[in-house]
Amino acid sequence: MTATKGLEGIVAATSSISSIIDGVLTYRGINIDDLAENASFEEVAYLLWFGKLPTQAELDDLNRQFSEYAALPKQTIEHLKLLPSNSNSMASLRTIVSSLALYDAEANDMTREANVRKAIRLQAQLPAVVAAYSRIRQGLEPIAPKQGVSIAHNFLFMLTGEEPSEVAIKALDQALVLHADHELNASTFAARVTVATLSDIYSGVTSAIGALKGPLHGGANEAVMVMLEEIGSLANVESYINDKLNNKVKIMGFGHRVYKNGDPRAKHLMKMSRELGKQKGTLELYEMSVKIEELVTGQKGLKPNVDFYSASVYTTLGIPRDLFTPIFAISRLSGWTAHILEQYEDNRLIRPRAEYTGPTNVKYVPIAQR
Ligand SMILES: CC(=O)SCCNC(=O)CCNC(=O)[C@H](O)C(C)(C)COP(=O)(O)OP(=O)(O)OC[C@H]1O[C@@H](n2cnc3c(N)ncnc32)[C@H](O)[C@@H]1OP(=O)(O)O
Numbered sequence: 283m284t285a286t287k288g289l290e291g292i293v294a295a296t297s298s299i300s301s302i303i304d305g306v307l308t309y310r311g312i313n314i315d316d317l318a319e320n321a322s323f324e325e326v327a328y329l330l331w332f333g334k335l336p337t338q339a340e341l342d343d344l345n346r347q348f349s350e351y352a353a354l355p356k357q358t359i360e361h362l363k364l365l366p367s368n369s370n371s372m373a374s375l376r377t378i379v380s381s382l383a384l385y386d387a388e389a390n391d392m393t394r395e396a397n398v399r400k401a402i403r404l405q406a407q408l409p410a411v412v413a414a415y416s417r418i419r420q421g422l423e424p425i426a427p428k429q430g431v432s433i434a435h436n437f438l439f440m441l442t443g444e445e446p447s448e449v450a451i452k453a454l455d456q457a458l459v460l461h462a463d464h465e466l467n468a469s470t471f472a473a474r475v476t477v478a479t480l481s482d483i484y485s486g487v488t489s490a491i492g493a494l495k496g497p498l499h500g501g502a503n504e505a506v507m508v509m510l511e512e513i514g515s516l517a518n519v520e521s522y523i524n525d526k527l528n529n530k531v532k533i534m535g536f537g538h539r540v541y542k543n544g545d546p547r548a549k550h551l552m553k554m555s556r557e558l559g560k561q562k563g564t565l566e567l568y569e570m571s572v573k574i575e576e577l578v579t580g581q582k583g584l585k586p587n588v589d590f591y592s593a594s595v596y597t598t599l600g601i602p603r604d605l606f607t608p609i610f611a612i613s614r615l616s617g618w619t620a621h622i623l624e625q626y627e628d629n630r631l632i633r634p635r636a637e638y639t640g641p642t643n644v645k646y647v648p649i650a651q652r
């Protein structure tokens with residue numbers, strides 16, 4: 283038995299949700315470029331869960347449910363108020379999502395119908411959790427969700443209490459579309475492993491949030507912003523990046539396990555970063571990002587992934603950097619739950635083997651003789 287480090291190249295599941303074939307990403311067979319230009323996040327969530335684009339009536343019904351379920355249980359608001367004000371945003375999200383199961387009478391109902399309802403409720407609640415977390419740690423009261431608006435609109439509204447601009451809503455909605463699913467990435471795999479024991483959907487999503495938190499996965503978007511802040515200005519980019527590359531330090535937001543010729547989502551976020559910067563009257567973050575890309579791609583052949591330009595996009599939208607990965611989670615929840623539903627449909631315990639590299643034939647030594 284020989285292990286493949288990081289399971290690189292191992293096909294570990296069948297799935298009909300999203301595909302990456304020759305560098306082209308699709309959700310249910312629809313090219314991500316087409317979806318990014320034309321679909322709303324709500325349509326994409328429906329597509330991932332039900333395998334087809336919704337009719338207007340189906341979309342209206344889904345949106346009605348998102349509005350209906352967006353309000354959080356009062357115990358969740360109280361729980362958020364008990365968290366240390368300096369708690370890590372992803373650790374807080376992981377804790378709160380886990381606790382939402384405790385207030386859901388259907389948490390352990392394993393029928394498909396109940397699991398679909400839970401996926402929809404979680405999708406409605408997650409933006410409210412992140413926005414309430416952000417306000418409570420600033421000593422502010424959470425803002426009740428609006429009825430009848432999109433998830434992107436509602437999230438920005440609940441964060442600030444102000445009506446977001448159409449431009450901001452459109453940008454966030456497109457970012458949510460781009461992050462919604464990605465084949466067997468680490469957090470989706472974690473979700474599938476968890477529910478393949480026939481554990482519940484909340485356990486699967488909690489595992490996934492834990493996996494997304496790490497800087498080699500979703501946490502890279504926040505790490506990109508830390509880097510941009512450390513660099514500080516366009517003039518400092520070259521010396522900073524050269525120094526990191528010479529010292530073999532990874533540049534966050536670059537490289538990918540599957541894409542070797544570039545991540546098809548990055549160009550949309552790059553364009554968004556430029557357009558939002560222009561509208562805001564400052565292109566510095568965008569220009570710094572472009573310069574970093576020139577250097578890293580030029581010297582290492584590594585291309586930006588989905589996390590790279592999302593850092594400047596979210597910052598230009600006025601979002602604090604430690605909410606970037608929670609926003610990724612809001613979007614990816616749709617993919618995680620679609621994969622969880624798919625795993626339950628044709629389940630088998632996921633239990634690979636390990637190649638043993640430790641000692642053999644070791645005798646037990648009584649404690650007095652050690
Ligand atoms: C949503 C997402 O999860 S997208 C990914 C987000 N993560 C990041 O942006 C973090 C930075 N990137 C990385 O750490 C990696 O590229 C990963 C984790 C995304 C993919 O990792 P792997 O496929 O395991 O590649 P691995 O880490 O083995 O790298 C292979 C080589 O490329 C180098 N490399 C890979 N990424 C980078 C990077 N961002 N900067 C500099 N060098 C890099 C490695 O140092 C290694 O070099 P070596 O062979 O000389 O030792």
Ligand SMILES: O=C([O-])CC(=O)C(=O)O
Pocket residue numbers: 463464466467468499538539540587588
């Ligand atoms: O697929 C991966 O390994 C990481 C990624 O890009 C994602 O989860 O969107």
